[in-house]
Amino acid sequence: MPNPPAPLTWLIARLSKLIATATGALEAGYPNGVGDWQQEVSRQLARYHGAAMLAGAEVDTLTPEMTTAVTTDLATQLRFLDKFALEMQDGDTWQAGWNSRANMYAGSIKTPYWQGNVDMLPLPAMPADGTSTCLTRCTCMWDVTKLAGEGNYDCTWLLGATDHCQICKQRAADWAPIRVRDGVVQ
């Protein structure tokens, strides 16, 4: 099974560290500081979602369409973050699972990375987009082969090296490949 792309691994590791630092600081001062924590994590998610799209597409600037895609993915994550922050605000003692839950947000940048990597193709799902049981822990990948002619691609869902959920296994079986011909998904 293929390894995850190095740029994506690097970005996730950095974001993960930033989130862990912010969450550690929140834990130390809890129940104070939830608003500041949410603001910091939101800011970093916005930065890294954009960076992941750029890294995936291997370009220096986001096109308007890429910006729309990034914004859409980011909005989904910020809605989840909002719920999480509310839960923290309503509590009075720090919960053991909050650190790892916070860290899962780092994995959400896989979605814009792969969206950029697949040339913005209109595929049914992206790794870590929340439509598989493994959520942002998803380590799957798209392997896109550009064929001769305009708008012709074979797109294969590849399982990651680590454990995978039933949905991802099925995708690897069913989407092997998804054919795009003349820009139309078959």
Place this chain on the structure above:
Amino acid sequence: MGKSKVILPRKLSVNPQAMARAITNTMQSTALAIQTDFNVTTQTWDDKPTFAIESPTPYTRRVGTDDENYTRLNAGTKPHVIAPRPGGTLVFRTPFRSKTTPRRIGSSAGSKGGNVVFTRRPVHHPGAEARDFDKVIAEKWNRQFAGIMQRSIDSEVS
């Protein structure tokens, strides 16, 4: 279908072919995702039903199966009595553990049970709770539909 909001760039709205492709791709991608989720619900079955994607019109997709067992399980069955044929014997195994769970997109190993029961008397079957796979899958992909459509639109103008 729920309400969805997508951003439609001007260069797409003046290009009917691109617009048609964006809608077709949205429908087909969503249908593929739904088909895969249905396959997940029978992943551990010995006799797997086939889930087909039909296109009754260019902008419509229908995903389903004509497998009777699946349809029955999806809708659920009422409690009923199972009687042996006259002069015959009923044979079944216990304790049965189902491979599927109501409103869950997944399937597990399950178990037919290790004890074989022989009886000449009718038995009361408790029925099967509706799995509602179709409903839960539709709910899931209704929530994703706007995102898939946005991807299809973005793909046309990028």
